[in-house]
Amino acid sequence: MDELSTIGFAPGQSPLHQLDPRTKQALLMGLSAISPWGRLTFLVSLSVVILLSFRAAGIRLSRLIGDIRYFLLFLLFVFVVRTVTFSGGWIPNISVELAGEALMVCWRLLMVVSMGALLMATTRAADIRAALVWYLKPIPVVDEKMAATMVGLVVRFLPVILFQAAEISDAQRARGIERRKNPLSRLMIFSLPLFRRVFLSADELVAAMQARCYSEHRTLPDLSFSRHDGLAIGAGILISLTVLFP
């Protein structure tokens, strides 16, 4: 499980760890919402802050890159699709202008995912859940405790699924899966045992939670805003204002 510390919670005492989870969620939602309008100034400012935050939280970038490698491949795919055009035949046409726009889109998506990884690495699932309950409470049609429980379980389960996927992949490579050239067959061989294990683990987790009297009406962590949260919100507003610059 060592390899999953970027996406799962890593205990620590960094300024990000000490922020109220509501502040972190507000910053994540706010900065993600305005990122479609952000240009170079916004993206550079945000990138610098995110890099410094990763450093302060003690998370190695190489570990993050390893954890999100499939997402990076997806970004590469998005970049190629948005850059390459076919005008009047089979000859691909690459436009520098389109490449610049595609780069911006990929950069924004990467920033959103990095902020999500930072949130998960520095916030306990119980705190994320408590903050969600706080945000959803005023909305009349939403069962905030149920919704927060579902999100909490996803956050809890994601590292386990990644761990199991890595284990299955290693076991299959140990038996020479690379010799099979058909990607569809490889995908089937990989995904069937993964789904089976994930469902079995989910069943066991449910039984373990029931055995410990799990209910939606449980004691939530105490949340409190501090001066640090004010500073973080201020910094977030300053970064947001850079969206006005090219």
Added chain:
Amino acid sequence: MSIIQTTHLYHRFADDTQGLCDVSLAFNEGEFTVIAGANGSGKTTLLRHLNGLLLPESGAVTVCGKSVEEDPMAARQQVGMVFQDADSQIVGETVYDDAAFGPENLALGRLQINRRVTRALEAVDLCGFENKRPHHLSGGEKRRLAIAGVLAMAPRVLLMDEPFSNLDYPATCLVLDQILNLHSNGHTIIITTHDLEKVVAHAQRLVVMADGRVVEDGLPTEVIDGVARYGIRPPCSVQLGKGIRPWMS
């Protein structure tokens, strides 16, 4: 006085396999019982009925005189269960979070939760581990954390499903030592195992299961000689004709 009672318990799985067949047992308060049986004999299925994780096809289970089927939550507060795979039981991201999971579910106040967590971690010798990630603990530490997570709910009965599986010698000694401490502190202990060697010398009662039925039930000294015919390996000391001897010095 019986703290848990099962009466003519039957359980059938979705694939039509008979899991339990006419199981009637009474467990007394403060008793240390070992339930032994080969793989697939119904040990885990029986344990899961004792706190309402599984409900019977017919028959009844009562905990402190109350039907488990009618109020499973009340049964789970009284009967804590430690699963065979500690990893599947751990739900918290830190040792503290995991030990606090049960008391939080009981909607206790934060101060009381902290008190219970501290006491439970002390009981299993995990003080100072509060901020560690559970998945970075050793197998023995994980098993002790699983026990702490249950102890924090202050149950009267502890069910343990194969508590020594996948543990090395020092970890097994530590876990066994802590189980014996819990028993001496007044907890009712029910352990399932297919390996009697480590624990049978400390048990007051030995129940043997085969094909979902209780086939032997009595004092370990009376039952131990016949366990081999149910696919259970007798302890070495018994095989050497020296009777039941403690595994741990």
